[in-house]
Amino acid sequence: xxxxxxxxxxxxxxxxxxxxxxxxxxxxxxxxxxxxxxxxxxxxxxxxxxxxxxxxxxxxxxxxxxxxxxxxxxxxxxxxxxxxxxxxxxxxxxxxxxxxxxxxxxxxxxxxxxxxxxxxxxxxxxxxxxxxxxxxxxxxxxxxxxxxxxxxxxxxxxxxxxxxxxxxxxxxxxxxxxxxxxxxxxxxxxxxxxxxxxxxxxxxxxxxxxxxxxxxxxxxxxxxxxxxxxxxxxxxxxxxxxxxxxxxxxxxxxxxxxxxxxxxxxxxxxxxxxxxxxxxxxxxxxxxxxxxxxxxxxxxxxxxxxxxxxxxxxxxxxxxxxxxxxxxxxxxxxxxxxxxxxxxxxxxxxxxxxxxxxxxxxxxxxxxxxxxxxxxxxxxxxxxxxxxxxxxxxxxxxxxxxxxxxxxxxxxxxxxxxxxxxxxxxxxxxxxxxxxxxxxxxxxxxxxxxxxxxxxxxxxxxxxxxxxxxxxxxxxxxxxxxxxxxxxxxxxxxxx
Amino acid sequence: xxxxxxxxxxxxxxxxxxxxxxxxxxxxxxxxxxxxxxxxxxxxxxxxxxxxxxxxxxxxxxxxxxxxxxxxxxxxxxxxxxxxxxxxxxxxxxxxxxxxxxxxxxxxxxxxxxxxxxxxxxxxxxxxxxxxxxxxxxxxxxxxxxxxxxxxxxxxxxxxxxxxxxxxxxxxxxxxxxxxxxxxxxxxxxxxxxxxxxxxxxxxxxxxxxxxxxxxxxxxxxxxxxxxxxxxxxxxxxxxxxxxxxxxxxxxxxxxxxxxxxxxxxxxxxxxxxxxxxxxxxxxxxxxxxxxxxxxxxxxxxxxxxxxxxxxxxxxxxxxxxxxxxxxxxxxxxxxxxxxx
Numbered sequence: 001x002x003x004x005x006x007x008x009x010x011x012x013x014x015x016x017x018x019x020x021x022x023x024x025x026x027x028x029x030x031x032x033x034x035x036x037x038x039x040x041x042x043x044x045x046x047x048x049x050x051x052x053x054x055x056x057x058x059x060x061x062x063x064x065x066x067x068x069x070x071x072x073x074x075x076x077x078x079x080x081x082x083x084x085x086x087x088x089x090x091x092x093x094x095x096x097x098x099x100x101x102x103x104x105x106x107x108x109x110x111x112x113x114x115x116x117x118x119x120x121x122x123x124x125x126x127x128x129x130x131x132x133x134x135x136x137x138x139x140x141x142x143x144x145x146x147x148x149x150x151x152x153x154x155x156x157x158x159x160x161x162x163x164x165x166x167x168x169x170x171x172x173x174x175x176x177x178x179x180x181x182x183x184x185x186x187x188x189x190x191x192x193x194x195x196x197x198x199x200x201x202x203x204x205x206x207x208x209x210x211x212x213x214x215x216x217x218x219x220x221x222x223x224x225x226x227x228x229x230x231x232x233x234x235x236x237x238x239x240x241x242x243x244x245x246x247x248x249x250x251x252x253x254x255x256x257x258x259x260x261x262x263x264x265x266x267x268x269x270x271x272x273x274x275x276x277x278x279x280x281x282x283x284x285x286x287x288x289x290x291x292x293x294x295x296x297x298x299x300x301x302x303x304x305x306x307x308x309x310x311x312x313x314x315x316x317x318x319x320x321x322x323x324x325x326x327x328x329x330x331x332x333x334x335x336x337x338x339x340x341x342x343x344x345x346x347x348x349x350x351x352x353x354x355x356x357x358x359x360x361x362x363x364x365x366x367x368x369x370x371x372x373x374x375x376x377x378x379x380x381x382x383x384x385x386x387x388x389x390x391x392x393x394x395x396x397x398x399x400x401x402x403x404x405x406x407x408x409x410x411x412x413x414x415x416x417x418x419x420x421x422x423x424x425x426x427x428x429x430x431x432x433x434x435x436x437x438x439x440x441x442x443x444x445x446x447x448x449x450x451x452x453x454x455x456x457x458x459x460x461x462x463x464x465x466x467x468x469x470x471x472x473x474x475x476x477x478x479x480x481x482x483x484x485x486x487x488x489x490x491x492x493x494x495x496x
Numbered sequence: 497x498x499x500x501x502x503x504x505x506x507x508x509x510x511x512x513x514x515x516x517x518x519x520x521x522x523x524x525x526x527x528x529x530x531x532x533x534x535x536x537x538x539x540x541x542x543x544x545x546x547x548x549x550x551x552x553x554x555x556x557x558x559x560x561x562x563x564x565x566x567x568x569x570x571x572x573x574x575x576x577x578x579x580x581x582x583x584x585x586x587x588x589x590x591x592x593x594x595x596x597x598x599x600x601x602x603x604x605x606x607x608x609x610x611x612x613x614x615x616x617x618x619x620x621x622x623x624x625x626x627x628x629x630x631x632x633x634x635x636x637x638x639x640x641x642x643x644x645x646x647x648x649x650x651x652x653x654x655x656x657x658x659x660x661x662x663x664x665x666x667x668x669x670x671x672x673x674x675x676x677x678x679x680x681x682x683x684x685x686x687x688x689x690x691x692x693x694x695x696x697x698x699x700x701x702x703x704x705x706x707x708x709x710x711x712x713x714x715x716x717x718x719x720x721x722x723x724x725x726x727x728x729x730x731x732x733x734x735x736x737x738x739x740x741x742x743x744x745x746x747x748x749x750x751x752x753x754x755x756x757x758x759x760x761x762x763x764x765x766x767x768x769x770x771x772x773x774x775x776x777x778x779x780x781x782x783x784x785x786x787x788x789x790x791x792x793x794x795x796x797x798x799x800x801x802x803x804x805x806x807x808x809x810x811x812x813x814x815x816x817x818x819x820x821x822x823x824x825x826x827x828x829x830x831x832x833x834x835x836x837x
Contacts, residue, residue, distance in 0.1 A: 171814040182807045420653045469648040476641025481626040484634050
């Protein structure tokens with residue numbers, strides 16, 4: 001055949017490509033590169049050495065020196081660190097090894113109960129348990145026990161496919177809650193009352209005694225733990241084992257054929273994650289001087305998953321960023337914090353959502369925003385004329401926003417039932433928006449936003465504790481549908 | 497094929513031996529309680545089991561076609577239960593129904609099945625369809641989000657209070673006494689639940705086995721791509737599968753409300769777990785397996801509640817699940833999965 005096809009100028013000449021290198025795959029990084037400021041930040045961040053990234057954490061050491069109340073440091077600082085720790089552990093299981101562990105929170109609880117049992121006094125059901133071990137021994141024991149428990153649970157994953165593993169571990173988590181709540185015959189866990197009489201962290205070795213008792217002290221201790229775990233996990237992820245984990249996540253069969261002990265790797269990841277959860281649990285129990293069954297329920301599990309997913313499974317930076325973002329928004333949405341913060345956060349989230357929805361066209365965004373504002377005032381004016389009850393309600397802790405809300409959102413008195421219908425209608429509208437395209441979408445967005453504000457002001461803000469969980473549920477769904485790799489994860493290159 | 501059916505027979509024989517040992521143990525070694533108590537628990541277990549079987553069918557159908565664990569199914573069941581309660585309240589409540597009771601109960605079932613079915617459709621469309629080609633872990637996390645969203649939405653809208661169906665007030669406190677006045681009691685409500693569940697299961701089997709849609713469903717379940725090449729729209733088949741499975745879940749929710757009266761926003765979690773256990777014990781993806789599994793889980797739970805106590809009952813059910821998964825991962829009636837490369 002002398003007739004060779006003419007060389008295509010777009011195709012690389014064979015001299016440019018090395019043998020055995022898939023160009024499309026090798027250029028994945030360049031394709032992924034974003035332009036603009038975001039892309040530049042990402043590039044600079046990617047270029048930093050690991051120690052440089054770690055050094056960026058140092059400002060966090062100084063947080064306790066700021067003039068903040070104990071409660072603020074506890075609610076924000078301690079919780080962020082504990083969830084960062086938990087997320088780092090779960091990241092090993094889910095992010096590196098790709099095992100969906102829904103019983104993870106049980107290890108957290110197990111660590112907490114182990115610490116509480118080993119360093120505290122309890123009288124229950126005629127049994128008295130008095131152990132006042134030094135913290136280094138009880139934390140170590142808790143961590144080792146969790147690792148062993150993880151080994152046992154993980155060995156069930158040997159025969160289980162991904163989904164089955166998820167459900168078995170979910171059962172394990174549930175069984176833990178049932179057990180601690182009521183089914184324990186020896187009173188070790190003291191049922192639903194939990195264990196309250198716990199020592200603070202008290203280290204004593206070679207005649208040196210050190211007791212951590214203040215919130216700030218716990219903050220620093222936890223900070224040290226996070227840095228330590230961060231370094232360990234980082235080294236681990238770069239090691240042979242870490243690479244093997246990722247390989248067996250991507251394709252267990254191929255990994256097996258390359259001679260990797262896939263089962264043993266899975267169990268290792270499981271057990272390692274469990275140990276970190278145990279560490280987090282024992283420090284958590286000491287910090288809140290108690291371990292209670294409700295601390296280790298499904299809601300906590302969802303929170304940890306939200307952190308890992310938002311941060312981006314597999315990314316260590318992502319875990320810290322995710323923990324910060326999730327815990328801050330979680331606490332801000334809480335009832336005990338000033339409600340206007342919750343409100344600001346909510347509307348900010350709404351604005352970000354609209355911006356993401358219309359990121360392709362500024363014109364549509366402008367039209368949607370302007371008509372939303374206009375529609376709010378119009379509805380309000382009409383209601384004022386024909387339905388006085390509709391505007392005579394009061395704003396729930398409005399602060400400086402009271403006036404704006406009062407003029408723009410309908411606030412009926414006795415709005416309960418209306419708000420419920422509004423909520424249901426809102427779900428339908430959101431469903432519709434996702435289906436619509438182009439200008440139709442622009443047409444439906446303003447009424448949806450006005451309705452959202454209505455539901456928020458009349459229903460959601462009054463039950464912040466529930467609302468935040470609803471929002472996290474939505475966040476998980478939306479993230480999975482739009483950006484499953486999270487904030488700091490990298491989109492995978494699919495090789496077909 | 498021959499080896500599979502032999503394995504299924506072996507499983508069933510093993511199950512029979514275990515059950516026989518249990519019956520002997522339960523009756524001869526707890527003489528204070530005797531046969532009547534045992535059979536009463538068994539009847540209760542069958543009622544509970546038919547509810548679990550309906551839930552399990554929802555899991556099994558979806559798993560069979562998508563190889564996906566629909567974590568949100570338990571909450572679809574819970575919503576079905578609430579819809580039934582809403583219809584009951586709208587039409588006058590259990591004590592003074594506005595329309596004939598039979599019609600009212602029918603309305604509750606129809607509304608709950610429709611509502612749950614549409615909800616299932618929506619969940620499929622939003623939480624699962626965008627993730628069809630994503631890694632396997634993605635739809636599971638999305639499902640977790642859906643479950644959480646549904647639970648907390650109901651908590652937000654209707655509060656944490658228990659709602660009372662008062663099914664016995666609505667239908668009847670009477671029932672059939674088997675073996676005399678002191679014998680085993682089966683309420684008419686229980687009869688209604690068992691026969692309703694049977695009816696739905698027969699309808700489902702007929703749908704899957706004989707209808708055009710059933711044929712399409714089996715084809716998609718067998719090989720989605722090949723089915724698409726033959727002119728079947730897999731997305732449509734999957735959507736309808738979700739509709740059917742969720743509708744069964746909704747019916748189970750109403751049945752649960754009628755028999756156990758109290759519903760609240762968290763009933764979906766445990767019921768979902770147990771329905772899933774049932775599906776796995778029977779062999780996930782297999783329709784008769786889901787029924788058998790549901791029955792077994794109901795029986796075990798009822799016996800454990802009678803001879804041990806309520807909290808331990810859950811642990812026993814969980815223990816059975818873990819045991820079955822470790823020893824017979826493909827379930828009693830399921831076929832061992834061959835991994836295609």
